[in-house]
Amino acid sequence: MEACIMDGKTMKCGAVSGVSTVVNAISLARLVMDKTPHIYLAFDGAEAFAREQGLETVEMSHFITPENIERLKQAQEADRVQLDYTQPIPKEVPKEAAVADGDSQIGTVGCVAVDSEGSLATATSTGGIVNKMVGRIGDTPIIGAGTYANHLCAISATGRGEAIIRGTIARDVAAVMEFKGLSLKEAAAYVIDQVPRGNAGLIAVSSTGEVTMPFNTTGMFRACATEDGYSEIAIWDSPTK
Numbered sequence: 001m002e003a004c005i006m007d008g009k010t011m012k013c014g015a016v017s018g019v020s021t022v023v024n025a026i027s028l029a030r031l032v033m034d035k036t037p038h039i040y041l042a043f044d045g046a047e048a049f050a051r052e053q054g055l056e057t058v059e060m061s062h063f064i065t066p067e068n069i070e071r072l073k074q075a076q077e078a079d080r081v082q083l084d085y086t087q088p089i090p091k092e093v094p095k096e097a098a099v100a101d102g103d104s105q106i107g108t109v110g111c112v113a114v115d116s117e118g119s120l121a122t123a124t125s126t127g128g129i130v131n132k133m134v135g136r137i138g139d140t141p142i143i144g145a146g147t148y149a150n151h152l153c154a155i156s157a158t159g160r161g162e163a164i165i166r167g168t169i170a171r172d173v174a175a176v177m178e179f180k181g182l183s184l185k186e187a188a189a190y191v192i193d194q195v196p197r198g199n200a201g202l203i204a205v206s207s208t209g210e211v212t213m214p215f216n217t218t219g220m221f222r223a224c225a226t227e228d229g230y231s232e233i234a235i236w237d238s239p240t241k
Contacts, residue, residue, distance in 0.1 A: 017040070108159075
């Protein structure tokens with residue numbers, strides 16, 4: 001598992017990768033941010049720090065389910081790297097076509113928030129992708145790629161990590177707002193449009209409370225709520241995405 005958290009007001013952040021026994025990886029990322037001089041811990045070092053801090057841990061078998069074993073088997077048989085919780089793509093489908101088709105990308109859980117003073121924060125957690133190489137690290141724990149917050153906006157991304165890392169999409173949304181003077185919605189739409197179709201989506205909130213949740217995949221599980229009672233829950237494309 002991988003996770004990342006960032007405080008837009010202080011620019012403090014914490015991230016972890018290669019976590020296999022910690023129940024809540026995001027809690028470990030928060031401790032890295034609050035309790036260490038570092039930003040990023042991974043694999044054995046992250047696990048050791050979790051135990052030192054008394055975080056809840058379980059045997060690795062806790063996270064292994066029959067459904068996940070079957071999904072791994074299908075991905076291996078198809079010789080594919082699959083996004084979690086998406087339908088396996090048959091081996092006979094060309095790889096470039098498989099990417100272009102897009103999928104409902106829900107293997108990542110992200111959250112962005114703004115308070116009454118305009119302070120922003122973001123957090124992202126993921127199990128990565130199915131049938132990935134040992135040691136592979138995705139976009140989630142990389143500041144500026146899958147997770148980013150500053151004084152303008154907070155961003156959490158989901159999708160194919162390699163495409164998100166190449167596009168540095170979380171930081172780019174903030175940069176486009178700052179240097180081109182675009183609104184959050186305009187900036188996020190512009191950045192997602194630069195990523196090849198079927199590869200990415202994000203949730204974002206600005207310091208003024210503007211919310212946008214664009215994606216270029218078939219769908220993206222998403223929701224938002226405001227203090228005045230407005231809420232939105234959606235999966236597929238919509239005019240308000």
